[in-house]
Amino acid sequence: MKKTILMALSAALVLSMSACADKSQESSAQSTKSATSNTIVTEEELGLRKENLYTEKGVAPVKKVDVTAAPGTAKRFERSYENAPPLIPHSVDGLLPITRNNNACLGCHMPEVASSVGATPIPPTHFMDFRTQKKLDHLAQQRFNCSQCHVPQANVKPLVKNTFQPDYRNPNEKKRSNLIDTLNEGVK
Template structure:
């Protein structure tokens, strides 16, 4: 190795080391969004969630977050949860044969399809009865961090309707 190269590498090493030593340090309370001690939850107070209290059919439906995303629940869900196979208040309005009459979003075809047998069912799939496993009530809370994600939909209907069953195996032969 030449003397010049050795001097340049040494100078670069000194610059890197001094840059690291001069970097700013932060306390644990300055890290994260909550600005509290990271090892204790004692001082953490969550903002209360402002769920919609508007009755079903009278609420503003939000655009889906991305193509085939489960839609948010736009109405009050008081008294509708817990959901079980025997007690599911959602299907009373959202079954396809009822939804149009009550102006509700119909349950999509994918919920009447058995993914294991690859067959359409005559009823709601037993794997899809728990609606709030994917669908959550809309909240009027402001996000802690600005969301700059911008979804792209392949069709205009993608903002309000699911075509998951149609596109599930797209490109798979």
């Protein structure tokens, strides 16, 4: 008889302790929530699209209008920041993808031809082996796939506004790179 009461009592104790623990967990969760934001973002709502993340209903690819200005008629963009790879301002119709045997970009951007077509010449950093820090007499293999770093543009509404403001030490750097001269700045 005594034994049963004891058991019941200890069971009640355990139960009330776990209830306490639940409460304290809840309140700590609540306090972190109020410290950040009161709105709960569910898993379905995660992401930037306005549709449920788990269904493809009502989802369509972004309607984009590719830049159509042919090379030679496009207006260059300012660099995104000092020595950023310039964005491709002209249409890349028929120029991409770059393949092992066909890289149309070279036809206009190699330094020996660039000026005759009004294109920016490929800079000296692309003719350098960065492992040995030596100049090469040909384009570095690592630079062959231009569109890996230089990206074509399309007119689309950005999902998140970019508020980044670049600072240039010299206004010329909005239009040209000088990386070959500043490469070891702060290192040597």
